[in-house]
Amino acid sequence: MAKSNRLNKWLISGPPLLYLLIFFAIPSLIMAFAAFRFPGDYGGLLPLIGPNPETGANEILVNASNWRDYLTFENFGRFFEDSIYVELFVKSFWYAGITTLVCLLLAYPLAWLIARSPKKYRDLMILLVILPFWSNFLIRVYAWMIILGPQGYFTMAINQVLGLIGIGPVQLMFSHFAVIIVLVYVHLPFMVLPLYANLEKHDLALLDAAQDLGASAWQRFWKVTWPLSLPGVWAGAALVFIPALGMFAVPDLIGGTDGIMIGNLIKQQFLDSRDWPFGSVLSIMLTLAVLGLAGLAALIGRGGKRNAL
């Protein structure tokens, strides 16, 4: 019996495990390894096992007395040598951070209202939040290209108002403002859903109790609802911040030359410069940033839960 149970376990979990090992885990490990290799003369990647062109060692691993014949830290050195790359990371964090904050400000009242609406409307209201999110990501970016474009009604209206107070016409496309607004737009549902899931579970008797004890509306929110909702806030923040951090299509289409982020640099290293080892270094840095944030969010989330209890 025990034996057939173990067999069942492997029959069920084996195929997906194998597939994800081959098409997710191994490629990720290869990328981590590639970051320590030299780029090939024509771009791309040298074979993973083999000589380093600088030292010219050409016997595979048999002669691996010195690992420097095969591996290098130079790609990582390049990342920290030129402040451009670190600055771009900081800027991407800044964009993703502002995006998260604006999403929170927009999502909180909406999630609160849905959670306090009669039960029969809640599913519909939440479906209405999710639906736009399911339409193609590029279509949602494209919609903003129409709106922010120089001939869009929005741009013309803004410029008319600016014209009245004597400020010249502004270009909305290819600005930091444009990148942020579109990043907010494509990520907003990620913030509403966890907030709603959290707010829906609150015990409303707590608010009544606070009111009976003389708390104002603002105090009831700030001292009761807000601390209780922190786990939802942190979940939403992680769901918005992480994908926003790795974005390359939005800056590509909306940001112009000023608006680029880490994702654009990674894409450029892999497809244009074909410097795969350096591209891998950038990807590893992004991975480390994401893992660090996830760990931090888990820690804070646990703290938030403890406070709520």
Add this chain to the structure above:
Amino acid sequence: MHSKQSKWLWAAALFAYAFLYLPLIIVVVYSFNDSKLNAEWVGFTFKWYEILFHDAQMLTAARNSLLIGLITSICATVFGTLAGLAMYKYKLRLLPLLVLTPIAIPEILMGVSLLIFFVMLNMTLGLVSVTLAHIAFCIGFVAIVVRSRLQGMDESLVEAARDLGATPVQAFRLVTMPLIMPGIIAGALMAFTLSIDDFVITFFTAGAGASTLPLQIYSMIRIAVTPEVNAISTLLMLLTLCLILLASKLAPSALRAE
């Protein structure tokens, strides 16, 4: 209860809904505008849809997207259902990690690592590499939907079947399977939608060998914005809407699984 407060809240919520929907409505409206520019409204026309249906590149891209989506949804549903079952039945460490991480990390990371992987294997980038990549990132979504369906299932039904003499396989085939079927179908629809919609991972794994609808849209809107894109966007939205409404009918919890 507090009318002043809720009025303010309603205003904020309406603003958020308008923010979510107005851009998409603009795309749909302009797809019927008889002007080459996405600016002034000139008059009603179907011509962008006509142009679309005669655009050979667009039709190839659509065929590729549907083909990749179909194969992806079949394979990802099989692997994802197994993963969901395994995660529900057994205490596992590695599988949940491998299933959930691709969902949590930025897509670009999976895209570039698969690019390196396929090129190292000397594979020609095209329909096959894209499909293999799509299956990998869809498994997790299917697994989550199936697991949540299993968690909502009444375990005593399976026990009853076992008491009545059903073998484990019979109990699974005759009781568990029909009960979680809506979840499996919802997962399949979700995988299809995710595959049809994916841009980032496709972008890195397609090479010059295969264009899909999102890749086609991307290259069009990078160069110039034309109303033909409005038309294809409208059609894609309609398709997604149908699939999602169908999925939410079958498994209301599926959509919230994320």
